[in-house]
Amino acid sequence: MRFILAILLLLPAGLRAESLCGVTDNAALLDMLAGDWRGDTYLSAVNAVIDQTEIQPRAEAERVTIGTDGILSVEAIAAAMGGEGLPMVLSPTPVYNVDQVDDLLETTQAEVLADVLSDTPCGPEELPQFVATFGFDQADTDGVRFEGQVVLIPYFDDRILRLDQFDVNTGEMVLFVTVASVLTRE
DSSP states (O other): OHHHHHHHHHHOOHHOOOOTOOOOHHHHHHHOOOOOEEEEEEHHHHHHETTEEEEEEEEEEEEEOOOTSSSEEEHHHHHTTSOOOEEEEEEEOOOOOOHHHHHHHHHHTOTTHHHHHOOOOSSSGGSSSSEEEEEEEEETTSSSSEEEEEEEEEEEEEEEEEEEEEEEEEEEOOOEEEEEEEEEEO
């Protein structure tokens, strides 16, 4: 018996992780996911005015905090909003299907993230998807507006796919930004 316990303790976390396929209990999910997470971000920004795309694969890691009350704090967004968190809701229907997730990972050149999640027994359509929308004028700027959404798709209790899509409007330029990240516990 001790031998089996020792093997279980030595297994990589991914092999012990609990899949969240079909889990729909909002309170149970928030309790399970509450805490600090971190993930390397992959970012694509398209400048609509001059039709230019900039891709930043593996930008620096960013902290994300999930509260049991459903408040989401994404480090960069919270800083731009003056420290505020975003209320998030469990979407009654999937925001993204597998093809849409693949497209966003390709857009950000983050296809490698699919490998980190490939041991899931289901696709994103069968996973819970939390959505936090935002629209705000950045503090200390002259009319820079951010609008969009953050979607968290917890594949396992130890890995969450984060997909952000938002616009940045300066009045002179519009950026369409896509961010992809796999979050793991800090």
